[in-house]
Amino acid sequence: MEKATHPHIEGAATHIGRNIGMNPKSHIDRFIISIGLRSSSLKRSRWAYHILRLFLGAIFLYASHDKILHPQEFAEAVYNYQILPDAMVNLVALVLPWIELLLGLCLLIGIWMPGATVISTGLLGIFIGAMIFNQVRGIDIHCGCFSTEGSGDPIGMMWTALRDMGFLLLSVYLTARVISQRPAGR
Amino acid sequence: MVVFKQENDSMISVNKPEIKRALRQVPSLIVLAALMAIGVNQFRPDGIPLIGEWSAEARFSDAAGDSLVISLARAQQLFKRDTTLFLDARPHNQFVEGHIQGALSLPWHDVDAHIVDLFDRLAHAETIITYCDGESCHLSHELALFLKDMTPADVHVLVNGWAVWRQAGLPTQTGE
Numbered sequence: 001m002e003k004a005t006h007p008h009i010e011g012a013a014t015h016i017g018r019n020i021g022m023n024p025k026s027h028i029d030r031f032i033i034s035i036g037l038r039s040s041s042l043k044r045s046r047w048a049y050h051i052l053r054l055f056l057g058a059i060f061l062y063a064s065h066d067k068i069l070h071p072q073e074f075a076e077a078v079y080n081y082q083i084l085p086d087a088m089v090n091l092v093a094l095v096l097p098w099i100e101l102l103l104g105l106c107l108l109i110g111i112w113m114p115g116a117t118v119i120s121t122g123l124l125g126i127f128i129g130a131m132i133f134n135q136v137r138g139i140d141i142h143c144g145c146f147s148t149e150g151s152g153d154p155i156g157m158m159w160t161a162l163r164d165m166g167f168l169l170l171s172v173y174l175t176a177r178v179i180s181q182r183p184a185g186r
Numbered sequence: 187m188v189v190f191k192q193e194n195d196s197m198i199s200v201n202k203p204e205i206k207r208a209l210r211q212v213p214s215l216i217v218l219a220a221l222m223a224i225g226v227n228q229f230r231p232d233g234i235p236l237i238g239e240w241s242a243e244a245r246f247s248d249a250a251g252d253s254l255v256i257s258l259a260r261a262q263q264l265f266k267r268d269t270t271l272f273l274d275a276r277p278h279n280q281f282v283e284g285h286i287q288g289a290l291s292l293p294w295h296d297v298d299a300h301i302v303d304l305f306d307r308l309a310h311a312e313t314i315i316t317y318c319d320g321e322s323c324h325l326s327h328e329l330a331l332f333l334k335d336m337t338p339a340d341v342h343v344l345v346n347g348w349a350v351w352r353q354a355g356l357p358t359q360t361g362e
Contacts, residue, residue, distance in 0.1 A: 068226075071227065071232065071233065071234045072232065072234050075234055075238060076324070079238075079240055079245075079322065080322045082321070082322060086238070086239075086240040086241075087237050087238075089238055089240055090234050090235060090236055090237060090238035091236055091237070093234075094223040094224065094227050094234065094236070095216075095219055095220045095223045095224075097223070098219035098220070098222045098223040098226075099215065099216060099219040101219070102215050102218060102219050102222075103215070106215070112211045112214075112215065114204045114205070114207040114208035114211055115207065115208050115210070115211020115212045115214065115215050116211070116215065117208075118208045118211075118212055119212055119215055119216070178204060178208075179201060179204050179205060179208065180201060180204075
C-alpha cells in the first residue's frame with residue numbers, strides 16, 4: 001500500500017540505500033531509509049495537512065450549527081443577498097448548512113476527502129463571490145456566516161471577505177494535496 | 187535522468203482516481219445533505235416551507251400574519267394629517283443626511299436610548315409609518331413590530347421607504 005502511494009520515496013530510498021552500502025532488495029533496509037526520508041520535511045508537511053484539515057473541518061462545523069438551529073433567520077440572510085430567485089431561497093437555506101455539517105465531519109474524520117475538499121473550495125469561492133458582488137452593487141447585507149445575527153457595516157463585510165479568502169487558500173491547498181499524488185497521509 | 191524526470195512529474199501530476207472519487211463524492215454529499223436537511227425540516231416544529239413566500243406583504247407582517255405594508259399612495263395621503271407620525275429606523279447619521287419631511291429618528295439599533303424622548307409624540311399619533319432604505323432592510327419592520335406592542339396607534343411599514351419617497355419627489359429635509 002505504502003509502495004503504491006509513494007513510489008518516489010521508495011525510489012529514492014533504493015537509490016540512497018545503494019550509495020550507503022545497504023541492500024536495496026532488503027525490505028527492512030528500504031523501510032528504514034524511507035522512514036528517515038519521511039521523518040524530515042514530509043513529516044512536517046503531513047502535519048500541516050492534518051492540522052489544516054482539522055481546522056477547516058472545525059470551521060465548517062461551527063459555521064453550520066447556528067444556521068441549522070435557526071432556519072428562518074438564515075433564510076432571511078440568504079434572501080438579503082438578493083442573488084437567488086425567491087423560490088430557491090428556502091431550499092438553499094435549508095440544505096447549505098447540512099452540506100457544511102457533512103463537510104466539517106468529513107474533514108475532521110478524514111473521510112471522503114476528495115469530495116469534501118472540492119465542495120469546500122467551491123462553497124468558499126461562491127461565498128466570497130456573492131459578498132463581493134453585493135459590495136459592488138452596494139447592497140447592504142449581513143453575511144450570516146457564523147450566525148444568523150449580524151450587522152451590515154461595510155468594514156465588517158470587508159473583514160469577512162478577507163477572512164473567507166484565507167479559508168479559501170487553505171481549502172485550495174488541501175484540495176491540491178488530496179487531488180495530486182503528493183504524499184498526503186490521507 | 188529520464189527516470190528521475192518521470193518520478194518528478196508524477197509528484198506533481200493530478201491523480202485521476204482521486205478526481206473520479208471527487209466527482210462521485212461531490213454529488214453524493216450534496217444529495218445526502220439535502221435528504222438530511224429536508225427530512226429534519228419536516229419533523230421539527232420550527233421547520234420552514236421548502237418554497238418560501240418572499241413578497242413584501244408576506245415578509246413585513248405581524249405575529250398574526252397580517253401585512254404591515256402600506257402603499258406609497260396611502261402613505262402620501264396620511265402624510266398630510268397631523269396625527270400621522272413617520273419614524274426613520276435607520277442609523278441616526280443617515281437620518282441627518284436626509285429623511286422624509288417631519289419624520290423623527292428612531293434608529294432600531296439604538297431604540298432603547300431614543301424611545302424615551304419620543305413617548306409623548308408616540309402617545310398622540312393615530313398612525314405610525316416606519317421606514318428605512320432598501321428592499322430588504324428589516325429595521326423598519328422590527329421597529330413596527332416593537333411599536334405595535336407598545337402603542338395603540340395603527341402601525342405600518344413603508345417598504346424601501348426612503349428610496350421610493352425620494353424617487354416620487356415627495357418632501358424631504360436634512361439635518362436633525
